[in-house]
Amino acid sequence: MSLHGAYDPDNIFAKILRGEIPSVKVWEDDEVLAFMDVFPQSEGHVLVVSKTSKARTLLDMEPEVLTRLTAAVQRTARAVEKALKPEGFSLMQFNGEAGGQTVFHLHFHIVPRWADRAMKGHGHAPMADVEHLKALASRIVAELD
Template sequence: MPLQAPYDPDNIFARILRGEIPAVRVWEDEHVLAFMDVFPQSEGHVLIVSKTSTARNLLDVEPEALARLIAATQRTARAVVKALAPEGFQIMQFNGEAGGQTVFHLHFHIVPRWPDRPMKGHGHAPMAEPEALRALADRIAAALD
């Protein structure tokens, strides 16, 4: 799929935002949603998406929506670190199929890292149990500033 293509309103994140598909939500406001990745690369893998923008990638996003996404990513990363005490974390954002993007709704990944725990591949991790994700989401939400 090329970088410059029409937004698909039936992508999985758009369907989550409309409530058609369940998600384990960490927090949300009128602009962004933070939720657990069901195929986590690491324990505590959180996704941040815009609720207002239909940008497919970083090239499409409105500056105001991007600013809100980055602020939400930082806020959530702080909570992940406080709640789970990883020794590091990654912020990932993929653009285009060749760039590793699998859902064409702009989003950021927060992936906690520990030196003794190998990270699973993007799009190759097994599906997590909803109960385990809910417990992690609750811990992260409790650590929000």
């Protein structure tokens, strides 16, 4: 998929937002959903998406929605850091297939990092145990401001 095109209302994140596919939610409000990545590149990998925008890429995102989404990413990253104590984290947002994007609903990845643990490749990590994801989400939720 290119950088430009029509939004697909049947993409996996749209289905998660409609409740058609389950997710392990970290937190949500009327505009944002933060949930655990089921194919985590690292322990505690969280995805943050807009619930109101149909933007496929950063180029499509409405500036006011991007402002709220970025604040949500920061809030979530702070909670991840407090809960899991990583030595660092990667914040990723991919645009277009050539840019590494696999789901065409704009989203941010918060990937905790430790020096002695290799990060799995984007789109190449094995599926995580749902109960483990729920336990991680609970730890992160406990640290939300």
